[in-house]
Amino acid sequence: MNLTKGFVFVELLVVICIIMLLAGISLASFRFFQNKMGLDETADQLVNVLRLAQNKTLASEGQTSYGVHFAANNFILFAGSSYDPASLSNQQYNLAKELEIFNINLAGSGSDVIFSRLTGRTSQFGQISIRLAADPAQSRDIYISSAGQIGFVAQSLSADTRQKDSRHVHFNYSRIIDFNAEKIILLFDNPPNLPTTQEIIIKDNLDANGQIGWERTILVGGQNQQIIIRTHQVNNPLTVFSIIRDRRFNNKALSVSLSGEPGYGLIDYTDNGEVSAGSSVWVSGLAEQ
Structure with missing residues (x-):
């Protein structure tokens, strides 16, 4: 009887050791x-x-x-x-x-x-x-x-020495803009034809934070013009506009205005990308970025 009990005890120890070994392996694998x-x-x-x-x-x-x-x-x-x-x-x-x-x-x-x-x-x-x-x-x-x-995949890491020709400007606009009613007007020069007009309905181009976010390619006289217009602050108390017009993708003179201030521009570009403030008295702080 005692011999039988001894065998049972040894078998139990073996089983326990095996379980502990498997548990250790499983724990190591889990970690x-x-x-x-x-x-x-x-x-x-x-x-x-x-x-x-x-x-x-x-x-x-x-x-x-x-x-x-x-x-x-x-x-x-x-x-x-x-x-x-x-x-x-x-x-x-x-x-x-x-x-x-x-x-x-x-x-x-x-x-x-x-x-x-x-x-x-x-x-x-x-x-x-x-x-x-x-x-x-x-x-x-x-x-x-x-x-x-x-x-996670290596791209070409060599420095790019290509000449870059782009224009990115910010400016302030101090009149309160009615976002529900007003539009941004883009007027592209297109000689000898009439200018090409693009209207941007502001309320339809607001992001989740209430900022203007608009980007489009517009065909003017058979040539594409790429414009990006954003704001970084709106009516608080002024609006900060950001406009990107890259000379590589634009060759038409452009005037930007608001429908709430007809006849007075926000910003003007020549065909080669020179930029200047428009005639609006509400525009200030024009700065190249």
């Missing part, structure tokens, strides 16, 4: 996949923050550029043409303790990627790599090209 998932999610977040900085720059949010600063344990979205660690507007994203940024390989040998306000391009193109600290073989590479392409 590995959990850490790998965290690595993938952080890489996706980093790409999204880079794209956010680029989008904020192109929208001239706060009338400044945006960039991302990289360190071993975090990355930081910042406003301005250079990183200021003391800025209260910095948005810091901390990596989990299992992760680290181990490769910051950017043109200029810095730790920042800053985007151009006119084009969304960057001079700090290159590669950022994240890995599991305990398993360096598990890593993700993020590539930023000079053209502003961001992703």
Whole structure:
């Protein structure tokens, strides 16, 4: 009887050991996949923050550029043409303790990627790599090209020295605009024919934040003209307009006005892109960006 009990006890110990071994293997596998998932999610977040900085720059949010600063344990979205660690507007994203940024390989040998306000391009193109600290073989590479392409596949990273010819201006308009009733009027010169007119109904071109957002290609005399009109502030107390007219895609003189102020223009362009304030007394602060 005692011998039988001894065998049962030994068998029970063996079963317990097997269960503990399987549990240990399962736990290790779970932690590995959990850490790998965290690595993938952080890489996706980093790409999204880079794209956010680029989008904020192109929208001239706060009338400044945006960039991302990289360190071993975090990355930081910042406003301005250079990183200021003391800025209260910095948005810091901390990596989990299992992760680290181990490769910051950017043109200029810095730790920042800053985007151009006119084009969304960057001079700090290159590669950022994240890995599991305990398993360096598990890593993700993020590539930023000079053209502003961001992703997990390497693009051409060589600097683009093409001459760029574009025009991006901001100006203030201090009259209160009736967004429910008014239109923006685009008047394109089209000699020897009559001018081509494009009307933009403001209330139909407002985004979720109540800002004007309009972009269109317009055929004038058989040639396409590409115009982008946005606002960064509306009736508070003035409206801040942003207009992009790239000379590469436009060759017609253009006048922009509001239907609420007939006969008085907001801004005028010559056919070669020279820009000047219109005749409206409500326009001020015209500035090239």
